[in-house]
Amino acid sequence: MSASNERDRTHAGVALARDYRTPDGQPDPLSALDQPRIGAPLSRVDGLQKVTGGARFAAEFALEGMVHAALAYSTIARGRITTLDTAAAEAAPGVVLVMTHDNAPTLQSPPVFLTTAQGAAGDDHPVLQNDQVHWNGQPIAVVLAETPEQAEHAASLIRAEYAPEPAVTDFRTAATREPDNVLGGPPSVSVGDAEQAFGTAPRRVDAIYRTPRHNHNAIEPHAVTLAWHDDELMLHDASQCVDHVAYSLAQVFGIAESQVHVSSPFVGGGFGSKTLWQHQILAAAAARVADRPVRLALSREGVHRVVGGRACTEQRVAIGADEQGHFRALIHTGKAAMTAHNNLPEPFTQATRCLYGADHVQLAIRVADLDMLANTFMRAPGESVGTFALESAIDELAEQLDLDPLELRRRNEPERDPTSGLPFSSRHLLEASRAGAERFGWDQRSARPGERYEGEWQIGLGCATATYPYMRMPGAAARITLSRSGAARVDVAAHEMGMGTATVQTQVAAARLGLPVEQVRFNYGDSSLAGVVLAGGSQQTAAIGGAVIAAHRALVEALLELVDGDSPLAGLTIDEIECRDGGLGAVADSARFETYDRILARAGRDELAIEADAAESEELSHFSMHSFGMIFCEAAVSAVTGEVRIRRLLGSFDCGRVLNAKTAASQFRGGMIMGLGLALMEETQFDTRSGRIMNPSLAEYHVPVQMDVPEIEVMWTDIPDPHTPMGARGIGELGITGVGAAVANAVYNACGRRVRELPITLDKLL
CATH class of the missing domain: 3.30.365.10 (Aldehyde oxidase/xanthine dehydrogenase, molybdopterin binding domain)
Known part of the structure; x- marks a missing residue:
């Protein structure tokens, strides 16, 4: 057992045996995970960008002609909007648009997380489509203005009147029901007769424990900067599921998923909250109406009003x-x-x-x-x-x-x-x-x-x-591009929310390819990249790892196909090959070795790019x-x-x-x-x-x-x-x-x- 504090890192960089097995129990000869770089305390590859201000987050992209958005929120838990007075807001300085349910475009209900394979929405409420109010804090209007201050001021001028309806808001007295499922599984599990066994046990503890609501408060509040280009939507989002957001927004606007491009290179904390909420939908709808790029950055209060948290x-x-x-x-x-x-x-x-x-x-x-x-x-x-x-x-x-x-x-x-x-x-x-x-x-x-x-x-x-x-959720894929310079790029639609994904995956890819970490770049945070990966459930590392394993194996197979009769690797199969020292070598004969540069040069190729899907996760x-x-x-x-x-x-x-x-x-x-x-x-x-x-x-x-x-x-x-x-x-x-x-x-x-x-x-x- 080794501590990870500064005084004791005895485990860091220790060579470990090749002990990875595929889900069917077979050894993986290409794992190369006995190399010292695995486990080493490598500093974050994106650290310098972050501490010097070079990393741009969702609210730091500037688009030509961009306007700023602010939201107005309901003040009742359930009911109807009877009057929505926007005249003062529309007349305020710098205001470009005030959008309510009266002038919003037609939008479909967003697909809820865990109800479809790529649904990302927090709820399935229609977004600004009618006068119904479903919770206290629901957005009832969007203001676009030339500056954030003008937008916030104008939003404060909106006046709403309501016809409240009876609402259920007290957890202590609310009726309960059995849910359809819990994380896709049954809501109850029984082994034997626990109540009967409890009643006859000589020692017993029986107590009620309570936990309150919790709200998300990441250092980076939720934000989005976006623009429409004809019928294509481009978003710079704070997201931990770029592909899921692209799919879900496509459903809302009735367009193809390929028409939505989500970029999220840096995320200042997610913890489960950086998915799809009403603010992204409202910003995109308002941008379409105004025909202007839009930035919407939620305030701290806005996060509490629009973004869900942990239930009591x-x-x-x-x-x-x-x-x-x-x-x-x-x-x-x-x-x-x-x-x-x-x-x-x-x-x-x-x-x-x-x-x-x-x-x-x-x-x-x-x-x-x-x-x-x-x-x-x-x-x-x-x-x-x-x-x-x-x-x-x-x-x-x-x-x-x-x-x-x-x-x-x-x-x-x-x-x-x-x-x-x-x-x-x-x-x-x-x-x-x-x-x-x-x-x-x-x-x-x-x-x-x-x-x-x-x-x-x-x-x-x-x-x-x-x-x-x-x-390890399904859908992960990876693309590895190997160049004659000896550098490699790994493309995965993954996410870096501060947990070190880019750093760890750079180490893993370098170990598998037999390259120094300086020659490997991990490219992520974009829905146009390979695979469908979610940064959630502590599974992203395994999901990416499975995809990189598949892509790496496919890359080695493709390299062997390029090998000619003059190569020292001629006649070897993939199970007889390992990656080391910037090339391929025979496991049983250290003299039989050829660099990636030499293999590609012989084939007349400047680079080789291979994409592969992760094997299905049978281990579970x-x-x-x-x-x-x-x-x-x-x-x-x-x-x-x-x-x-x-x-x-x-x-x-x-x-x-x-x-x-x-x-x-x-x-x-x-x-x-x-x-x-x-x-x-x-x-x-x-x-x-x-x-x-x-x-x-x-x-x-x-x-x-x-x-x-x-x-x-x-x-x-x-x-x-x-x-x-x-x-x-x-x-x-x-x-x-x-x-x-x-x-x-x-x-x-x-x-x-x-x-x-x-x-x-x-x-x-x-």
Whole structure:
């Protein structure tokens, strides 16, 4: 086990054996992943552009004749617009257009995420097509003006009157229903008779845990700069799914997908929110009406009004165990808020499906349809809030049994997936837990809460398991272009939202091609490039990796076809070839080698370009595949004020092979910091009387800042998963999972106050 901090990078650059296997179990002779560049802490290839201002984000493109857009928002949760007075706005300085439902072009309803293969919309509401209002904050008008200030001023002059209709806005009293599906699967899962087994178990915990709404607050607010060229639409968007947005906008405007071009070279944070919302549709519609390029950059308030976030949940976790702590019954049920116009029940039981080996299991999610802005993905949807409930309940049971919380978890470690019955592709959670506990000093934890003091501060330690599933979505493809100069370019319609995609994929491609990283360029962020890739579900790295593997193999086959009888490679098959030192060589004979330059020169070619689709991801049908980890937290609680200060966090992870030590550490720390926000401060204040978000700004919606963040140490097993491309599993969403419970458990160990409703604020500790 190696830490990834500056003091200890012993894993970085270590040569590892060729252990990648294809989904059918065959070795991949072209993997070349034993080269030192895999795992090395390579600095971000786009870092210089970003720190020097050379990277242009969606709201930084300037188009000739461009105007600026601003939105006006509804102030009721449900009803009709009876009067919309735009006269003052139209007469304001610089105004080019005021567009409402009275003069908007005909638009089709956008395809919702998870309802079609490439749907990207947050909801299926008609956009500015009638006088209906569906949530408090819905856009009711668009203003175009020569400057942003003129557009915002004019939008403030619009006056609306409404005929309100009864709205459902109170989650506590709303009726619930069983959703059609949860992430495409069943909303409930049962193994045996959990309620009966729970009722007869000698040791039991049965508690309700609640989590609030959360809103997205990426450093880069949502923005788009776009223009129509005849019937073709060009967008510079802040997007984590360029192909999905292109497809969805084509459906809205009734044009071919090939007529929509989405460019998104840099994204200042996405976390699940940078998909398709009404602002892109409205900007494109207004640009068409005005026949001018348009830039629309949402304000912080605008993001809260138009872009969905995480839904609130109420969860019951009931665990029945024998006297030794073995789980006889594990029940995790509850409800989440949703709307009838989207397709994302917050999947809070996902982690419970795979973590513990209970004899009987019952999992179920119900939803309450509210008249609100549609909820959406937010970093580790389901797992981040579900692990708060599950891991808090396990801590409560451990205390009842007088067991160390780590020991209770160890006693319920499953041999196979407890709900699917599949074998785990790779699971080294116990190793990660042991190493993390040793590094953190877990043996210093007091078994009795409230025993350790430092002045007015009560000190406690807590832990919680982290997990997030491995996924590899279909549709990925890659194009590799190899030139006689020895340089290579890899084109994939992928995304860089700050997680290091471009850097890691440059390393992977360089390793496969046997080239220095300086001679490889990874080209991404454009819907015109190869494949359909989504930066979500922590699956983009695996999806791209599968595509690059396929394209690389096809490239080597094409190079061998160019080989003539005078080549030292003549007669060799692809299974006898490896890529090294800027060329192809025989695996069994180091003397049989030829550079790419020489192969192309012999064939009279300046370059060779090959595109290939990723092989279908069959691994998930054979194995239960997840990343795991253990989060350790040290909390201090003031006995005088109830203030909570987190003094240390450590995450010890089992996530397969780590492809870049530096970007992985950054991803883990970022997720854990977001977990601190979830635990201690993040909460969307929602007025149940009006359905309005009351704190739509960073002044009132609190996220962790520098002074809130303690020392964070991360470490990992670095044991490759033999059933994934490159041996790696996703890490982007793993870091946030478990943090909420680890903090809550540490707070309890410090002061003896059990908090079952996030965030952990002063009023819950006094």
